[in-house]
Amino acid sequence: MRQENRKARVIAFYLPQFHPIPENDKWWGKGFTEWTNVGKAKPLFKGHYQPRVPADLGYYDLRMPEVREAQAEMAREAGIEGFCYWHYWFGNGKQLLERPFNEVLASGKPDFPFCLGWANHSWTNKSWDVGTRKVKESVLMEMVYNEEEYIKHFYDVLPAFKDKRYITVDGKPLFLVFRPLEIPYPNRFIELWQSLAIKNGFKGVYFVGIAHNMLPQERNILNILLKNAPNKAATYYKTILNAGYDAVNSRGYNRADYYSRSLNDVIWRGICMRFFKYAPISKCDQKMINKYLYTEEDCWENVFPTLLPNWDRTARSGAKARIYTGSTPKVFSQQLYKVLDLLSRKKKEHQIAFLMSWNEWAEGNYVEPDLKYGHGYLDVLRECIIENK
Numbered sequence: 001m002r003q004e005n006r007k008a009r010v011i012a013f014y015l016p017q018f019h020p021i022p023e024n025d026k027w028w029g030k031g032f033t034e035w036t037n038v039g040k041a042k043p044l045f046k047g048h049y050q051p052r053v054p055a056d057l058g059y060y061d062l063r064m065p066e067v068r069e070a071q072a073e074m075a076r077e078a079g080i081e082g083f084c085y086w087h088y089w090f091g092n093g094k095q096l097l098e099r100p101f102n103e104v105l106a107s108g109k110p111d112f113p114f115c116l117g118w119a120n121h122s123w124t125n126k127s128w129d130v131g132t133r134k135v136k137e138s139v140l141m142e143m144v145y146n147e148e149e150y151i152k153h154f155y156d157v158l159p160a161f162k163d164k165r166y167i168t169v170d171g172k173p174l175f176l177v178f179r180p181l182e183i184p185y186p187n188r189f190i191e192l193w194q195s196l197a198i199k200n201g202f203k204g205v206y207f208v209g210i211a212h213n214m215l216p217q218e219r220n221i222l223n224i225l226l227k228n229a230p231n232k233a234a235t236y237y238k239t240i241l242n243a244g245y246d247a248v249n250s251r252g253y254n255r256a257d258y259y260s261r262s263l264n265d266v267i268w269r270g271i272c273m274r275f276f277k278y279a280p281i282s283k284c285d286q287k288m289i290n291k292y293l294y295t296e297e298d299c300w301e302n303v304f305p306t307l308l309p310n311w312d313r314t315a316r317s318g319a320k321a322r323i324y325t326g327s328t329p330k331v332f333s334q335q336l337y338k339v340l341d342l343l344s345r346k347k348k349e350h351q352i353a354f355l356m357s358w359n360e361w362a363e364g365n366y367v368e369p370d371l372k373y374g375h376g377y378l379d380v381l382r383e384c385i386i387e388n389k
Contacts, residue, residue: 079385082113091144180209312364
């Protein structure tokens with residue numbers, strides 16, 4: 001399917017965590033994968049959709065090429081342009097969870113577009129169950145930043161950049177950075193990679209940094225009551241752009257989450273967690289989330305908004321997680337149309353939205369088929385992105 005047949009360029013984040021690795025065996029127990037968290041989840045209230053059970057592909061292992069082929073085919077039929085594989089490069093030549101993508105790259109299959117998202121954060125002993133373990137947090141795998149590492153890193157991803165399947169923007173390979181400002185002097189890192197890219201025959205690299213339209217310190221009681229916190233999205237986005245990034249992947253869930261919560265939920269939950277070390281269940285309605293996800297700055301030519309169909313992190317964090325209720329394919333379609341409107345004002349090349357996510361099952365954040373909705377979310381994507389509705 002050619003790009004011009006789509007109403008938007010939807011790129012789906014892809015988690016490569018569904019296969020065992022020696023490090024996870026050591027840290028979490030033999031055979032641990034994200035399915036371990038997914039399978040043990042329990043409903044916390046009446047009607048709570050847990051555990052989430054995959055349908056077509058079952059509890060798959062990403063070492064199997066037929067699984068990766070099936071995923072690509074489903075994504076292609078839904079109108080998704082490609083996958084953004086999370087890429088765990090820590091430095092000193094150390095990577096984690098690299099096998100699925102390396103096999104995709106080496107084999108040439110599936111013949112489906114892709115790009116890389118650098119998950120540039122250290123792993124700690126709370127990586128997969130944030131907020132639930134009553135142990136002192138310690139670092140398991142630490143990020144290392146220096147010029148020597150930047151050069152090694154570039155040449156490690158260069159074969160991917162050269163692959164005909166690699167997603168480009170303005171003729172440059174797209175490379176997303178999860179925490180763009182945690183890189184010391186990000187301008188220097190970006191300038192180095194740009195020079196290396198040109199040296200190796202590219203026009204450059206198209207860098208995208210993730211930015212939130214509201215920061216945690218803005219979430220106070222008054223803002224919940226009035227829902228009128230000053231919109232500082234422009235400042236946050238420009239900070240990323242001024243650091244040398246070509247574009248921003250905007251995230252609106254901090255703002256949407258807070259504006260969607262009741263005053264009672266915020267106050268009572270805060271009291272319980274602070275004084276009684278107990279987390280009452282906290283829920284947000286997905287329709288309200290949709291209402292507050294985006295700001296006017298998401299119309300900027302170099303800002304690519306995030307699609308967030310669902311969210312329920314209780315498989316990882318238990319009752320401490322926030323739960324978005326009422327998410328259905330129909331509710332997701334309402335969000336999709338809003339994003340398509342935001343993108344319609346941009347050049348075709350920049351009509352990009354990042355889908356969060358293809359397969360974050362333990363975060364209740366996925367569009368792969370499950371037993372409850374089947375292909376519902378994929379059908380909505382196809383109807384909104386490809387078909388005339």
